[in-house]
Amino acid sequence: MSIILDGNTKILVQGITGKESSFWTEKMLQSGTNIAAGVTPGKGGSEVHGVPVYDLVEEAVAEGPIDMAVLYVPARFTRDALFEVLAAGIKKAVALADGVPVYDMLEIKELAKKNGAMIIGPNTPGMATIGEAMVGFIPVWLSDVYRPGSVGLITRSGTLTNEISSHIIEAGYGISTLVGCGGDSLPGTRFTDLMPLFAEDEQTEALVIVGEIGGSMEEEVAEFVKGTGFAKPVVAYVAGRTAPKGKRMGHAGAIISRGKGTVEGKRQALESAGIPVAATPAEVGSLLHKRLG
Amino acid sequence: MKLMEYEGKQLFREAGIPVPGGAVAQGGSEAGKITAETGFPAVVKAQVLSGGRGKRGGIKVVNSASEAEAMASTLLREGLTGEKVERVLIEQGVNIAREFYMAITVDAGIGTPVLMASAEGGVEIESVSEEKIAIKPINIFIGLQAFDVRAAVKSWGLEEPQVKEIIAIAAKLYDVYKSYDADLVEINPLGLTEEGSIVALDAKVIINDNALYRQQQFQKTRDRYDNDLEYRAAEHNLNYVKLDGNIGLLCTGAGLTLATLDLIIDNGGRAANFMESGGANYTNTFHGLALVLSDPDVRVLLINTFGLVSRADVICRGLGDAIKELKPAIPIVASIRGTGEEEARRIFREELKIEPFHRMEDAVKEAIKLAR
Numbered sequence: 151m152s153i154i155l156d157g158n159t160k161i162l163v164q165g166i167t168g169k170e171s172s173f174w175t176e177k178m179l180q181s182g183t184n185i186a187a188g189v190t191p192g193k194g195g196s197e198v199h200g201v202p203v204y205d206l207v208e209e210a211v212a213e214g215p216i217d218m219a220v221l222y223v224p225a226r227f228t229r230d231a232l233f234e235v236l237a238a239g240i241k242k243a244v245a246l247a248d249g250v251p252v253y254d255m256l257e258i259k260e261l262a263k264k265n266g267a268m269i270i271g272p273n274t275p276g277m278a279t280i281g282e283a284m285v286g287f288i289p290v291w292l293s294d295v296y297r298p299g300s301v302g303l304i305t306r307s308g309t310l311t312n313e314i315s316s317h318i319i320e321a322g323y324g325i326s327t328l329v330g331c332g333g334d335s336l337p338g339t340r341f342t343d344l345m346p347l348f349a350e351d352e353q354t355e356a357l358v359i360v361g362e363i364g365g366s367m368e369e370e371v372a373e374f375v376k377g378t379g380f381a382k383p384v385v386a387y388v389a390g391r392t393a394p395k396g397k398r399m400g401h402a403g404a405i406i407s408r409g410k411g412t413v414e415g416k417r418q419a420l421e422s423a424g425i426p427v428a429a430t431p432a433e434v435g436s437l438l439h440k441r442l443g
Numbered sequence: 444m445k446l447m448e449y450e451g452k453q454l455f456r457e458a459g460i461p462v463p464g465g466a467v468a469q470g471g472s473e474a475g476k477i478t479a480e481t482g483f484p485a486v487v488k489a490q491v492l493s494g495g496r497g498k499r500g501g502i503k504v505v506n507s508a509s510e511a512e513a514m515a516s517t518l519l520r521e522g523l524t525g526e527k528v529e530r531v532l533i534e535q536g537v538n539i540a541r542e543f544y545m546a547i548t549v550d551a552g553i554g555t556p557v558l559m560a561s562a563e564g565g566v567e568i569e570s571v572s573e574e575k576i577a578i579k580p581i582n583i584f585i586g587l588q589a590f591d592v593r594a595a596v597k598s599w600g601l602e603e604p605q606v607k608e609i610i611a612i613a614a615k616l617y618d619v620y621k622s623y624d625a626d627l628v629e630i631n632p633l634g635l636t637e638e639g640s641i642v643a644l645d646a647k648v649i650i651n652d653n654a655l656y657r658q659q660q661f662q663k664t665r666d667r668y669d670n671d672l673e674y675r676a677a678e679h680n681l682n683y684v685k686l687d688g689n690i691g692l693l694c695t696g697a698g699l700t701l702a703t704l705d706l707i708i709d710n711g712g713r714a715a716n717f718m719e720s721g722g723a724n725y726t727n728t729f730h731g732l733a734l735v736l737s738d739p740d741v742r743v744l745l746i747n748t749f750g751l752v753s754r755a756d757v758i759c760r761g762l763g764d765a766i767k768e769l770k771p772a773i774p775i776v777a778s779i780r781g782t783g784e785e786e787a788r789r790i791f792r793e794e795l796k797i798e799p800f801h802r803m804e805d806a807v808k809e810a811i812k813l814a815r
Contacts, residue, residue, distance in 0.1 A: 170752075226656060246752070251654035252549055253624050256583040259554045275751050287752035289782040307698025309749040312781050313803065316749075333697055334653075335626075336551050362698050365551060389701035392708040393717070397684045398652075400697025400719035430709065431702055432804060 152279035152327045153302075153347040153354075154242065154268070155218065159283060160186040162216045162240070164223050164231050166203055167193045171222030174287060175199050181290050183283040186214060207238040218242040220276065220285040225249035228272060232258050236265050244285050245271035245338065255336045262338065269338030273401070274330035275308040286330070288312075299324015301438065302348045304341055305360035306333055306367065307389070307401070313431045314360050314387060321435030323442070326354040331367070333401030341367045342374045349380055356383040356442055358434060359425070361416060363390035363399065368416040372423035383441035386420050387428040388413045444650045444661055447490045449532045451646030454623060458615045460630075461642045465534030471516030475508040477533040483507065484536035487514045489528045492667065494567070499524045504536060529666050537642060542632035543599065544568055545613060546647075547581070547620045556581040556620065558613060560595040564632035587617040601635070608641045609633075624654030672716075672738060679730040681718060688713020689814050691741035691773075693731060695719070695748040695758055699803075703747050706804060712811035715741045728761030729768075736771050745810040746777040747803050748787070756783025756790075763790040774813045778806035 161178075165171050166188025176199050179185060185201050187210035194205035204210040207219070219235040221228060225247040235243050245258075250272040262269045270277060276286010281298035287308070290296045295316045301323045305311040308330065315325060329344055331337045341359060348354050361368040368388060375384060391413040393399050417427045426441070428434045446454075449467040456462055465481055467490065468474035478485045489501035496502055501523045505511040515531045522528050542565035550557045558579040563571045577595035581587050592613040593606060601609070612633070620628045629647040636642060650661050668674040669685070676683030682697075686704075690712055694700035697719045707714050715738050718731060735741060746762065748755050759779060766775070779787045779799040791797045800806040 225653065249653045251624055251657070252626060252651045253583075253621070253654060256549065256554070256556060260583050263554075287782070289751065292781070292784070295780070305698070307696060308751045309694075309696030309753075309781065310698030310702055312749040312751060313699055313702065316780070336549060336554065340552075360698070362701055370552070387702075389698050389705060391705045393701060393704065394684065394686070397717075398682065399684065399701055399717055400682045430706060430804070 151351050151353040152282060153344070153351050154327065154329065155277055155279050155283050155285065157182050157184060157282040160184055160215055160217045161283075161285060162186060162207065162210055162219045163188045163201065164207070164219055164221045164235070166190055166198045166201065166222065167196065168222055172198050174222065175201065177291070178284055181278070181284040182281070183285060186210070186216060207234045207240070211238045211240070216240050218244065218285065220244045221246055223247060225251075225272070229254035229258055232269065233261065236261055236267055241265070241267045243267065243269050244274065244276050245269060246274060246276060246286055248273040248333075250334065252336050255334070255338070259336070259338060268343075270329060271332045271338055273334045274332035275311060277327065277329040279327045280325045288328070294319060297324040298326075300326055300353060300355040302326050302351070302354040302357045303328035303360070304344055304357070305330050306362050307360065308333075310360060310389060310431070314358065314434055317432050317435040318358060318438065321438055323438060326351065335365060340370065342370045345371065345374050345380060349378075349382065354382065356385065356438060358438070359384060359386040361386060361388040362401065363388075363393050363413055364401070364411040366411070369419040372419040372425065375423040375425060384425045385428065385434055385437045385441060386425050387431060387434050388416050444652060444655060444663070444667060445492050446648040446650065446661070447492065447530070448488065448646050449490055449530065451648035452532075452643070454619050454648060455643055455646050458619050460612050460615045460619075461640065462646070463534040463537050463642060463644065465532055467530050467532050468515055469519070469530050471512040471519065474515030474531055474533050475512035478505070478508045478511045481533060481535040485511055486534045486536055487511055487518070488532040488534065489518045489523045490530040490532055491523055491526050491528060493526060496523065527666070537634060537644065538637040539632075539634045539644070540637050541635040542644075543635070544571070544576075544631045545609075545616065545633045546627060546629035546631070547587075547617055547625075548627045548629075550578070550580065553580050555583060558587060558591060558595060560592075562599045568631060581617070587614060589614070602639075605635065605639065605641060612641060612643070619648070623648070624651045624658050625649060626651045672734060676718070676734055679727060679734075681727060681731055681734065683734060684717040685738070686714050686716055688715050689740050689742040690714050690810050691735040691738060691744045692716055692718060693735055693744065693746045693762070695753045696751065699747060699749055703745070703803060703807065706807045707811065710808055710811050712807070712814060728758055729765040732762060732765040733769060736769060741773065743773055743810050743813040744771060744775045745806060746775065746779070747806060748779055748781065750781030750783055750787065754783040755779055755781045755787035759787035759790045763794050766795055776800070776806050776810040776813065778803040
């Protein structure tokens with residue numbers, strides 16, 4: 151069991167012929183990902199690591215069902231690429247690009263809502279069900295960083311996801327599914343959109359939330375746990391405790407403004423819902439020990 | 444990108460939102476001359492990006508050209524509580540009966556733009572209690588609806604002509620929001636004059652950074668940044684924030700960089716900067732390193748990467764070449780893991796003779812020790 155993605159999920163890779171995406175397509179295939187098709191306008195008829203390439207998403211869909219699209223597409227083309235995915239009836243998409251204009255995301259979110267589709271990202275490393283499939287940029291083959299197991303992981307960042315996961319592995323646990331919601335101020339999928347899925351997933355016994363300054367996704371997790379009685383142990387880490395106010399710290403969503411979005415505020419909210427907050431990435435491991443034994 | 448008031452008011456004026464007559468000046472005598480157009484009383488307003496100008500003496504009513512000239516000269520010469528003032532806005536004085544608040548921004552929780560309106564304007568909106576702010580979600584494909592504006596301002600108790608005027612202003616404000624890819628368009632205060640007309644007395648516009656590629660009329664000029672280093676970083680599309688410590692930081696990924704900052708402070712050190720040189724961008728690595736090293740406060744360089752999309756091998760190839768060319772005279776500490784880690788470690792070990800750490804906590808502690 152897993153959520154959203156497993157070894158049977160049929161994947162379409164948009165922008166498959168690029169240098170980076172070709173590198174990562176090979177890594178995804180090696181990780182067990184079931185890549186059915188690739189799309190790059192103008193490159194239809196070619197192949198990338200044995201994956202057939204089409205000019206249009208609808209041509210790929212005509213050859214067989216697609217469950218999820220992953221977009222190795224630059225930020226400025228992400229809206230059009232996602233509109234094409236939605237028009238073809240695909241219900242899940244992972245948009246990786248950093249730098250998608252907020253206005254484009256507003257249109258994407260509205261259209262996805264209308265189509266009943268889930269958009270993960272943008273500005274995300276992607277997602278993975280460890281041991282089954284990976285879409286994006288996640289080095290799941292590093293066995294001291296990722297191993298299959300029972301801990302669900304949802305994050306707002308990339309490299310920090312690796313760091314936290316390595317401590318979960320070091321503590322003797324493994325990962326069920328990890329989802330990068332991305333570092334933007336307006337993510338397509340929020341932490342709380344994923345929690346009902348993790349609640350139902352039999353493989354997932356505990357959840358680790360990796361947050362950072364800015365926005366309100368961590369506070370929403372606290373409200374969700376209080377409101378639904380989410381039964382599995384949750385442990386959190388929130389980065390940026392010492393960040394100066396009013397400055398954008400790398401991620402578009404990482405800014406403390408109007409006194410809101412501080413780590414202290416998030417810590418208080420999470421702890422009030424019974425969710426311990428690790429002081430360092432390494433402490434995530436010991437907090438899991440306390441909660442899971 | 445936050446715009447100055449005069450820039451926001453120019454966008455408002457072009458969109459048809461009423462603003463007081465006036466012009467911007469970069470010198471005292473220029474400011475005096477503008478009062479021939481505005482008449483008296485006039486208002487001299489320092490153009491700075493930080494809030495709370497009024498309380499700091501950045502806004503002053505003047506009654507003669509010489510008074511305007513003196514006030515403008517003082518602000519331009521002395522700045523405003525440590526902040527440089529390069530321009531002043533000279534505006535017609537307006538007789539204000541009431542001050543309201545109106546803004547359009549994104550509500551990330553709802554996932555749509557929202558109209559925010561309150562009868563309590565002229566103060567920081569954060570200090571207004573939530574039940575006194577009307578919030579109306581806007582469907583991005585349908586746009587702002589007149590009935591939503593009418594409902595939002597119903598409690599203000601205005602005459603019908605003024606309600607119609609405010610509905611028209613809100614529609615134009617939404618046009619500005621959409622046309623310029625704004626994160627925020629805010630009128631605070633939105634004034635009702637003694638004569639019964641509605642006028643935007645201030646303008647706060649923030650352009651979405653991700654959309655700047657298609658909003659090229661807004662240039663990254665020096666006056667938009669707090670210091671030279673942050674300005675130079677922006678020219679290379681690096682997100683750099685100057686901090687007060689002595690450990691120069693070169694990390695990949697915003698989240699990991701934030702976590703590294705926290706670890707440094709928890710262990711008794713101070714970072715000289717935040718910087719994220721995101722992406723698998725070879726040339727940015729060079730500029731990023733040059734930038735960090737150009738800060739005279741930096742006594743040790745801490746490199747931390749846990750390669751993902753920005754592969755450790757690509758970043759470290761760039762860093763290796765940059766270190767060979769820039770030859771930093773300070774010690775270098777590195778923690779290297781992730782995508783391409785074997786080649787990345789080889790570059791550091793064999794080419795730079797630097798033994799990278801495996802755990803970032805160990806690298807952080809070593810950097811703090813060397814910075815003392």
